[in-house]
Amino acid sequence: MHKSGWKCCKRAGRVRAVAEITLDRLAKVYPDGTRAVVGLDMEVADGEFVVFVGPSGCGKTSALRMIAGLEEITEGTVTIGGEVVNELPPKNRDVAMVFQNYALYPHMSVFDNMGFALKMRGFERGEIARRVNDAAKALGLVEVLRKRPRTLSGGQRQRVAMGRAIVREPQAFLMDEPLSNLDAKLRVQMRAEIARIQRSLGTTTIYVTHDQSEAMTLGDRVAVMRRGELQQLDPPQRLYEEPVNLFVAEFIGSPAMNLVEAVLAWENGAARVRFGEHELPLDAETLTRRPGLASYDGRRLALGIRPEDLGDAALEGVPEDRRIPVTIDLREDMGAEVFLHFGVDATAVETEDVKEAQEDDVAQGLRFIARVARESRAREGERIDLSIDTRRLRFFDLETGQAIL
Numbered sequence: 001m002h003k004s005g006w007k008c009c010k011r012a013g014r015v016r017a018v019a020e021i022t023l024d025r026l027a028k029v030y031p032d033g034t035r036a037v038v039g040l041d042m043e044v045a046d047g048e049f050v051v052f053v054g055p056s057g058c059g060k061t062s063a064l065r066m067i068a069g070l071e072e073i074t075e076g077t078v079t080i081g082g083e084v085v086n087e088l089p090p091k092n093r094d095v096a097m098v099f100q101n102y103a104l105y106p107h108m109s110v111f112d113n114m115g116f117a118l119k120m121r122g123f124e125r126g127e128i129a130r131r132v133n134d135a136a137k138a139l140g141l142v143e144v145l146r147k148r149p150r151t152l153s154g155g156q157r158q159r160v161a162m163g164r165a166i167v168r169e170p171q172a173f174l175m176d177e178p179l180s181n182l183d184a185k186l187r188v189q190m191r192a193e194i195a196r197i198q199r200s201l202g203t204t205t206i207y208v209t210h211d212q213s214e215a216m217t218l219g220d221r222v223a224v225m226r227r228g229e230l231q232q233l234d235p236p237q238r239l240y241e242e243p244v245n246l247f248v249a250e251f252i253g254s255p256a257m258n259l260v261e262a263v264l265a266w267e268n269g270a271a272r273v274r275f276g277e278h279e280l281p282l283d284a285e286t287l288t289r290r291p292g293l294a295s296y297d298g299r300r301l302a303l304g305i306r307p308e309d310l311g312d313a314a315l316e317g318v319p320e321d322r323r324i325p326v327t328i329d330l331r332e333d334m335g336a337e338v339f340l341h342f343g344v345d346a347t348a349v350e351t352e353d354v355k356e357a358q359e360d361d362v363a364q365g366l367r368f369i370a371r372v373a374r375e376s377r378a379r380e381g382e383r384i385d386l387s388i389d390t391r392r393l394r395f396f397d398l399e400t401g402q403a404i405l
């Protein structure tokens with residue numbers, strides 16, 4: 001059954017094709033001149049779950065549709081399972097798409113909705129029944145197989161849409177914001193479900209979303225895109241710990257990384273970083289780990305502080321020089337933790353990339369957020385000391401936006 005050139009592997013007792021997906025200098029220019037995707041290079045390993053994430057219009061859907069064969073490729077190649085598929089029509093690419101707007105056939109039962117594509121492809125009834133029943137078990141749809149879509153809940157309908165993709169046993173799943181029509185709670189449930197099903201099937205998956213928390217929880221690796229260009233492709237933890245530039249730093253993480261213009265001053269081999277009225281020493285460890293900082297003596301740069309690297313100093317025994325005095329202007333009790341908002345009298349980092357990465361257009365000015373332990377007694381209007389984990393500070397070049405390493 002397998003096309004020549006495919007390798008096979010055995011998983012869960014079933015023989016299936018090894019389906020790595022390779023994008024080589026992939027580009028999309030629409031007829032009106034819009035450059036939606038620019039020089040996209042990427043290898044998605046067999047069985048891997050890769051998420052494309054980025055703000056609206058960054059080219060996620062365009063990239064996915066070129067892989068699926070729904071959009072003509074302007075430049076570059078798409079290779080699936082070792083075969084260049086540029087010229088193959090979608091139905092011959094052996095990939096299954098799941099969209100946000102999945103239209104189920106209203107007059108067909110759930111069973112027929114799920115089995116329809118197989119029927120059209122001439123599968124035998126027995127095989128269709130086997131596949132639909134297997135998928136229904138995995139998706140918790142066994143009880144509703146005879147029902148019509150309109151009698152189902154939103155979550156169940158989304159599951160049927162997933163089921164239609166699963167029964168095809170494709171080489172890869174391509175999903176474009178499949179959960180964005182669901183309410184927040186259901187979305188979190190369904191994303192856990194998608195992760196579980198993908199792991200058990202081991203099918204290569206590319207998933208598109210603009211929601212960074214969805215990307216971080218689902219992806220083995222996450223591809224952050226901006227203006228058609230790949231910024232960084234890394235496992236979630238690495239993306240969070242070592243963002244390669246200001247855009248990724250601002251886009252990944254919620255609440256976002258606090259960013260401020262700062263000046264670095266070196267003296268006798270030690271360095272201090274100054275922003276507004278505050279000044280902090282940099283650890284020898286930080287300086288060894290980021291030798292690039294040596295060339296920033298006396299220069300302005302962007303300083304990044306993750307909210308959780310700030311603490312309520314009253315709860316911790318931190319040295320005097322690792323604290324900053326701030327006035328709390330908002331306290332948000334989140335249950336497990338507390339967000340403390342405060343202003344910093346310094347220059348905000350408002351480069352184009354940072355603005356684009358911000359979730360809303362509201363100019364944030366220089367509002368910082370500290371994510372502190374729920375035991376904190378800090379009150380609004382109060383002046384308190386916050387501790388800073390100086391080992392975890394991040395630095396970026398203001399001109400290029402690149403992380404200083």
Ligand SMILES: Nc1ncnc2c1ncn2[C@@H]1O[C@H](COP(=O)(O)OP(=O)(O)OP(=O)(O)O)[C@@H](O)[C@H]1O
Nearest residue numbers: 030032034036055056057058059060061062063210
């Ligand atoms: N058919 C088209 N013709 C011209 N321009 C298009 C077309 N489709 C998309 N674009 C443009 O290409 C760019 C990328 O669009 P795309 O839909 O791929 O982005 P996206 O990341 O999926 O965005 P969203 O998060 O809003 O879905 C945008 O500037 C968009 O306006």
Ligand SMILES: [Mg+2]
Nearest residue numbers: 060061062176
């Ligand atoms: Mg899109």
